[in-house]
Amino acid sequence: MTKQVILGAHFPGVNNHTVWSDPEAGSQIAFSSFAHLARTAEAGLFDFFFLAEGLRLREQRGKIHDLDVVGRPNTMTVLAAVAAVTEHLGLAGTIQATYNEPYEIARQFATLDHLSGGRAVWNVVTSPDAFTGENFRHGGYLDRGDRYVRAAEFVQATRELWESWDGDAIVADPARGEFSRPGARRGRFEYRTENFGISGNFTVPRSPQVHPVILQAGDSDGGREFAAHSADGIFTRHSTYDAGRAFYADVKSRLARYGRSPDSLKVLPGASFVLGDTPADAEERARHIRRQQVSPQTAILMLEQVWNTDLSSFDAEGPLPPFDPDPEAPSIIQGRARMYDDPVAVARKWRALAEEKSLSIRDLIIEVTGRQTFTGTPASVAAEINRSVQDDACDGFILVPHLIPAGLDEFAATVVPLLQERGVFRSSYEEGTTLRDRLGLGPARPAASWAAARTEHVDA
């Protein structure tokens, strides 16, 4: 059977992928920018709008990073407002399980689900670090192993809360004087595990999706396993065809042990794109965008992320440093996951490449980092997207435009119709459905069933 393509629209993030120096670049914080991208996505019949989150401004060499777009809204609050200017679009928010409590997160997502008529998505992330923790009461560091145990329990706690009202608890019958049905469960809950001991009464009645759609972001083994036992979808970096196929096979193979079918977990890589009237035109635009994304200052900074030392005296248009990084030196980057496992090897590889092709620092960085996932005509991009989906490299893509707010306009206008022509993308939203329905996830699986499948496997 022909698979249907899932599409998400990622609001451009606070990194150098987002170009701010272009004349078309708009405000990164005005609500009109969020409304614009969301409306474009809805006009293009996308499945959902997606917001990332970062809870501390990035620093490098002890200073706040100043070269990239920075400054963003509270995820949940802006999504609630986006719900007002859209009707069908899913609303995906990245929220840390580390610097929040299950009761609050469950309340906020249940509220968003009510206020959007069943369109809420939670992208769960769990990357605690002491640096970000300095902004929070409970900022304590968790080691990598513990963090997924806590995250699984956290998600489980929110599922229990989302189910704590019976679906038919509220009857609102003035004639009988019954606001709620006698004997109905109205928010009572208790959840006790290694990491949590909570009980009481949940304030939000059961929401349209019961459980918002749960995504997991993270490609590590622990992250994949977490997705397999606790999520409806996984947001991955594996956007290329070959890497995607391997990732897809691995993640889907983990589902059976939790009693899940392969289509119950959607694999959604993040992907960037550049369109052009001809292949050459697209290539030219891609080169131009890459130079915008890698300014001379950004090139030096990205080099420092490998060399892990101050390289500000180097000329971005000149050659690479002749020395190797010191892997023992303390990290100069904070507020972002470590990017290179073996910096010495990376540095040597880069130096060899630069020598071979006579590349300056800036050219080298452009060469080795962040090439756009799709570059081509609308027809070739539509074909590539469809091939990846039909060949099980993924179930769809979360597209990351490089411009705020209009970076998705062209894609929605030109690529989406071609996917529709191929019969792999909807031609209208079906009325009266939740996002969960639209993604083919079926009704929310009960919390107890999630918990049983997870603990049985862990115990086995």
Add this chain to the structure above:
Amino acid sequence: MPETRELHLAVALDGAGWHPAAWRSPGARPGELFSAGYWADLAREAEAGALDFLTIEDSLGLQRRGPRVGDRGDQVRGRLDAVLTAARIAPHTTRIGLVPTAVTTHTEPFHLSTSIATLDYVSEGRAGWRPRVAASPEEAWHFGRREFPPLTPENVTDPAVAAHLSDLFDEAADAVEVVRRLWDSWEDDAVIRDEPSGRFVDRDKLHYIDFDGRWFAVRGPSITPRPPQGQPVVASLAHAEVPYRFAARASDIVFVTPASAGHAVTIVQEVRAAELAVGRAGRAGPGSGAAPLAVYADLVVFIDEAPGAAAARKRRLDDLDGAEFATDCAIVAGTPAELADLLLGWRQAGLDGFRLRPGALPHDLEQITRALVPELRRRGAFRSGYAESTLRERLALPRPASRYQIGAA
């Protein structure tokens, strides 16, 4: 002495209205209390009456009357998060201020700061915040991190319980301080988009707040740029000296609950004394300019044109509920003219305005916007429409410079 200051009117939205049987009124929409359409309609109605702002109640616990939670199937139970509800209705309105309640106990000041700043962005300068403490052990159990003593109407004066409550207000004052510092942590012109130097932001205009208090330490800066109003409006409800002092330390507006015009005089004196006690009077308030606390009286209102009709309606609701409605503030039932008389009389006590709590929604809100407001206008006591765009402007609160800006007062 003729009153020349502008009268401020706010409306307090909560469920189907403040009477516990309000959901059973004709015209009530009890099946829609958890839908966006219901809240958007209420907001548009309040805006049609040119009210200064609306508030949205919230709590981390389920509504309760009496000792047990959730024990009345004949009353409304359940509510949505107020900040998100305010954000959801912001794009449907253009002028009215939006002041949701958000709890400071158990929650992260960092998230509170970004969420209210974001509300200010999505409403383009109309956000406020009513900070609230959560004192009960039941709410603490929802988080499982702290043990609170039992709380009953009888034991609030016990020294241990009083100390607990006092601590919660101190914690709330710290939370508001952190929230305000984070709002200031980006100077207004921090984003520079300077191509020659490759810099998007001037990092010298981003500031660590380095708050280190008894309950939490927060480093900063915020992840959210300074909101359009600089400092969204902070309003708190207070019934006694400890919360008066909290308001004097933390708020721009205090909602008080006088039982009579005479009582209002006393309360205004107590509020002014609290300002003196915390050192607010005569100098700059907490990050909000030099304004003294604005004092608004809370009133539950039942309004109908026909004499006696509002009181009769309230009695019918009392009968349905099986008890005479009583709450923490005065309850008034009358005609629009009677209520206008009362408001204009009480404000002589030195009140800046009123927060009206509709007995039943949408009926009593519509009576405010369609009958009371026109009555006040006929008397020259209420604006004919909105002249200002931000909530601070409407409340005559100057937009403060960031405290971290060089040369800031």
